[in-house]
Amino acid sequence: MAKAKSAFVCSECGAQVPRWQGQCPQCQAWNTLTETLIEPGAAKGSRFAALAGESSRLKPLSSLQPREEPRQPTGLDEFDRVLGGGLVAGGVVLIGGDPGIGKSTLLLQALSNLSAAHKVVYVSGEESGEQVALRAHRLQLPPSELQMLAEINLERILHTLHESRPRVAVIDSIQTVYSEALQSAPGSVAQVRECAAQLTRFAKQSGTSLILVGHVTKDGTLAGPRVLEHIVDTVLYFEGDTHSSFRLIRAFKNRFGAVNELGVFAMTERGLRGVSNPSAIFLSQHAQQVAGSCVLITQEGTRPLLVEVQALVDAAQSPNPRRLSVGLEPTRLAMLLAVMHRHAGVVCFDQDVFVNAVGGVKITEPAADLAILFAIVSSLRDRPLRRGLVVFGEVGLAGEIRPAPRGQERLREAAKLGFDTAIIPKANAPRQSIGGLEVIAVDRVEEALERMRELE
Numbered sequence: 290m291a292k293a294k295s296a297f298v299c300s301e302c303g304a305q306v307p308r309w310q311g312q313c314p315q316c317q318a319w320n321t322l323t324e325t326l327i328e329p330g331a332a333k334g335s336r337f338a339a340l341a342g343e344s345s346r347l348k349p350l351s352s353l354q355p356r357e358e359p360r361q362p363t364g365l366d367e368f369d370r371v372l373g374g375g376l377v378a379g380g381v382v383l384i385g386g387d388p389g390i391g392k393s394t395l396l397l398q399a400l401s402n403l404s405a406a407h408k409v410v411y412v413s414g415e416e417s418g419e420q421v422a423l424r425a426h427r428l429q430l431p432p433s434e435l436q437m438l439a440e441i442n443l444e445r446i447l448h449t450l451h452e453s454r455p456r457v458a459v460i461d462s463i464q465t466v467y468s469e470a471l472q473s474a475p476g477s478v479a480q481v482r483e484c485a486a487q488l489t490r491f492a493k494q495s496g497t498s499l500i501l502v503g504h505v506t507k508d509g510t511l512a513g514p515r516v517l518e519h520i521v522d523t524v525l526y527f528e529g530d531t532h533s534s535f536r537l538i539r540a541f542k543n544r545f546g547a548v549n550e551l552g553v554f555a556m557t558e559r560g561l562r563g564v565s566n567p568s569a570i571f572l573s574q575h576a577q578q579v580a581g582s583c584v585l586i587t588q589e590g591t592r593p594l595l596v597e598v599q600a601l602v603d604a605a606q607s608p609n610p611r612r613l614s615v616g617l618e619p620t621r622l623a624m625l626l627a628v629m630h631r632h633a634g635v636v637c638f639d640q641d642v643f644v645n646a647v648g649g650v651k652i653t654e655p656a657a658d659l660a661i662l663f664a665i666v667s668s669l670r671d672r673p674l675r676r677g678l679v680v681f682g683e684v685g686l687a688g689e690i691r692p693a694p695r696g697q698e699r700l701r702e703a704a705k706l707g708f709d710t711a712i713i714p715k716a717n718a719p720r721q722s723i724g725g726l727e728v729i730a731v732d733r734v735e736e737a738l739e740r741m742r743e744l745e
Contacts, residue, residue, distance in 0.1 A: 297322040329714030364402030367563035373546015376498040386527025404433040407456035415466030462502040550590030568595040571648035581668030585660035586699040593702040597647040600664035609651040616646030656693035658684035692716035
């Protein structure tokens with residue numbers, strides 16, 4: 290018998306090299322090459338043969354008529370918001386998250402709602418049908434026509450889907466599915482890539498909306514080859530602390546909607562429930578104003594959120610003061626302290642500085658800079674900020690305050706929640722007054738800190 294040939298495959302990009310080396314030559318990632326058996330070429334031949342047909346002929350773009358098909362709502366408003374309005378016919382969604390975060394619960398609720406009017410299929414590779422039924426009973430879901438299939442063989446799954454032609458199908462999870470055409474074990478790079486490609490091809494040809502559940506690594510990224518995220522149309526991440534009842538679902542890729550959209554859920558005894566006013570989660574309720582606290586208006590996709598930014602400045606007990614940031618960009622903290630020292634004369638070189646975003650939310654936009662500076666100065670002086678004050682704005686190295694996108698929507702959200710004063714970049718100043726909200730426009734760091742002191 291001929292010896293099986295092997296190659297080393299990158300778990301990030303899927304590139305193959307004949308010998309092991311520390312760095313992938315394609316994506317430059319380190320220590321991502323793993324040995325994998327080379328599969329026979331028949332699988333590739335059948336793969337391309339299946340694609341031959343009418344769709345493979347050249348056509349001028351002007352002759353193609355785009356079709357705007359209506360989206361299919363799932364019955365969960367926060368889930369639909371992240372998807373861009375609902376599921377798209379033939380679209381493939383990949384959702385990942387930590388174990389026990391609520392991925393299967395969310396999808397079971399969505400399929401239960403959809404089954405009232407459409408044929409839906411739930412393929413479970415990790416649980417038996419009885420276990421899924423037990424979860425549905427625990428969540429007190431109404432009796433439905435949801436079709437259940439406990440299977441991990443790709444060929445059998447595709448045969449069942451071809452026969453039933455469901456409107457929506459869920460594969461939980463893609464790491465457990467394997468193809469008989471490949472010799473590698475389930476969850477390997479070759480299996481995950483091939484199974485995802487075959488399922489995606491079925492979705493495009495049949496018009497079935499497909500949702501794939503993916504495992505995540507200890508770093509929080511989706512397990513498997515990086516090409517998995519390129520194959521699908523939408524990539525969602527389920528986030529949240531397992532010790533908290535709140536869950537966040539975020540879109541990192543969406544061909545049919547906005548990216549960085551955020552959905553907020555609360556885990557209850559009857560499953561996940563959407564939170565209509567998520568700003569209440571991220572605002573701490575203090576009996577009185579405290580030093581080191583500032584309210585930021587951030588933007589998550591199309592949704593403005595009000596988040597409390599807290600800072601603690603204390604005398605350093607070591608020659609090297611600590612700089613710690615939780616939920617905010619850690620690399621910008623040292624830069625902001627240097628800008629504040631250079632342009633506003635506020636000295637923190639002998640102080641430990643800790644910054645936190647309340648509620649476990651992660652803020653990546655630079656518009657949080659001004660709120661961080663206000664919270665640091667408030668803690669350093671041990672003077673609370675004025676009640677009802679909100680801020681946003683990016684701080685540049687020259688000390689200028691740069692504008693943030695969607696400034697009008699941020700201000701309207703703050704006014705709706707009862708805030709009466711806003712310090713914002715001058716370029717975001719509204720042309721018309723917003724009822725109940727006093728807007729103070731600034732263009733320099735020193736001017737912003739001076740106006741903050743005047744409002745105390």
